[in-house]
Amino acid sequence: MANQNAAPFSLSKLALLLPLLQGHDWQKTVEEQLAGGGYRYTLGRVGAMDLMKVVAAVETAAKRNRLIDEEQYREVHALYHAIIEAIQGVGRGTMQFGEILRTVGLTFAVVRGPMFPQGAEPGDWIAVCLYGTIGAPRKGFEHEVLGFGINHV
Template sequence: MNNHLRIGKIATLHVMLDEEERTYFSSAFETVQICEGKVGSMELQKVISSVETAVKRSGMIEEKLYRETHALYHAILEALEGVTRGQWALGEMMRTVGLRFAVVRGKPYELEQEGEWIAVAFYGTIGAPIRGLEHEAIGLGINHI
């Protein structure tokens, strides 16, 4: 694995840092494609849709290529497992989220044949639907394209 291009680490750093803090890592961020956004829905389907829509609008994935959308979908689900502790449920379980996400696309391996990969990181709060009772959560998902 290319030590300079760890897409999961880049996605996690990007989603956790504010704009000023990101300047220290700008050289690592320049080597990959990055899309970011926020989501605060209590419906899992809307969380997934928000990320997919942002990534497609940014041009990071080719919407007409099923394998790219499929890879993104599985990376999102894997990242959400971390946030929801393995239970893909939010509103149904009386939980609310306020998350930022970062999606990174790059080639983490030195061998060209390994191709491109996509990483999705979520960071924010999750908890009871009562303001102030949330706690931090993070999730990371990586999939090959």
């Protein structure tokens, strides 16, 4: 996948690739770049018609895997904004699912670390990528979606 002479991917690119390549041979390459770049991350899945269940699943995974300190407001707040931004991409700006008879089945990644591996700028960023399907709650009536959000911690 990656040219050994190429510059390492940024936090954003790795966060996007992680859920897209889940289960693919290239997933290991992405995880190696995450580890080599000093990033922390988690992957998960959520299916729901309720927007708050999507938010809760991503937030719970980030807390459980210690990507954020839940006692630090700024960290929880940064994660929340990244999640909401990603959901806006999935919903095409509409922050509703079940109320308008839409359901989602999503794989998500949360990645935390410097914007660029071994970056010169201090401070962490947190990125959320949602990839999967959205549609009417009926098999075959869905299509693929991708949402991404990023915020500084």
